[in-house]
Amino acid sequence: MTEQESHVEIPQNHPRRVSLLTRAKLTEGVRQGITSLDGLLAHGRGEAFDYLLGERTRDFAARAIEAAAALFLVAKRPVISVNGNTAVLVPQELAALSEILDSPLEVNLFHASREREVRIHDHLLSHGARQVLLPEREFVLPSLQSNRRFVNGRGIYQSDVIFVPLEDGDRCEALIQSGRKVITIDLNPLSRTARTASITIVDNIVRALPLLVDRAQALASESRSTLDNLLKSYDNGSTLREAEIALREVVHAAGSAP
Ligand code: PTJ
Numbered sequence: 001m002t003e004q005e006s007h008v009e010i011p012q013n014h015p016r017r018v019s020l021l022t023r024a025k026l027t028e029g030v031r032q033g034i035t036s037l038d039g040l041l042a043h044g045r046g047e048a049f050d051y052l053l054g055e056r057t058r059d060f061a062a063r064a065i066e067a068a069a070a071l072f073l074v075a076k077r078p079v080i081s082v083n084g085n086t087a088v089l090v091p092q093e094l095a096a097l098s099e100i101l102d103s104p105l106e107v108n109l110f111h112a113s114r115e116r117e118v119r120i121h122d123h124l125l126s127h128g129a130r131q132v133l134l135p136e137r138e139f140v141l142p143s144l145q146s147n148r149r150f151v152n153g154r155g156i157y158q159s160d161v162i163f164v165p166l167e168d169g170d171r172c173e174a175l176i177q178s179g180r181k182v183i184t185i186d187l188n189p190l191s192r193t194a195r196t197a198s199i200t201i202v203d204n205i206v207r208a209l210p211l212l213v214d215r216a217q218a219l220a221s222e223s224r225s226t227l228d229n230l231l232k233s234y235d236n237g238s239t240l241r242e243a244e245i246a247l248r249e250v251v252h253a254a255g256s257a258p
């Protein structure tokens with residue numbers, strides 16, 4: 001979605017231009033029936049953490065992005081799950097990742113709506129995606145109560161590694177319990193998803209996804225043993241600890257300011 005399409009005019013020199021443009025994409029996403037109203041609240045929560053993290057990709061996030069790219073590349077059936085927020089924030093990057101990994105995008109929503117699923121499907125296709133799956137009522141993830149339990153028989157149902165950015169905790173737990181590996185992006189390192197996932201990228205999806213696409217592209221020509229070594233040396237517990245320390249340091253510094 002371009003700035004013209006999103007009906008906003010934000011001065012080039014506005015100090016919060018990127019943040020305001022990102023918001024505008026989401027509000028326009030709501031107008032177009034792609035993003036849920038709840039998606040705006042979820043974004044506001046993310047923004048608060050991003051502000052504290054300095055709105056930049058920290059080292060712990062860069063390491064998680066590298067490991068995530070390696071995990072995608074060693075996966076047999078990776079699948080990229082898309083919701084109403086990620087669809088409007090990074091549609092081209094989702095399409096690019098899907099191409100590099102030869103892995104489908106699958107629409108999977110927390111707030112049930114067939115109409116929104118179809119709009120997201122069409123929106124992704126119009127941004128260059130070639131494989132976009134929709135949930136099927138006959139394929140269900142056991143132990144999940146929410147609408148997210150309905151999945152596609154050729155997609156999430158058969159996946160071994162699944163990408164679930166900006167997620168609620170229940171599905172992440174259910175996917176891990178089912179033996180799958182989960183990669184997430186979540187600005188809140190304390191969330192249930194962040195703490196349950198195999199790899200947690202604590203960064204804003206608008207910065208992290210272009211980097212992930214780059215790393216996946218760069219690592220695609222590496223040997224299996226190089227990718228395995230990258231994964232062996234990655235520790236998601238450290239990522240979460242470092243992210244939490246970074247947040248606490250900012251809050252502490254603010255509290256002790258004169
Ligand atoms: O389109 P739907 O119906 O599937 O709904 C999607 C949302 C995002 C509304 C739904 O999954 C939801 O309610 O998510 P939660 O439980 O609010 O969790 C979203 C997480 O993503 C929170 O921990 C936020 O801090 C985080 N988050 C929000 N925006 C960003 C983000 N993380 C990275 N980048 C962001 N831009």
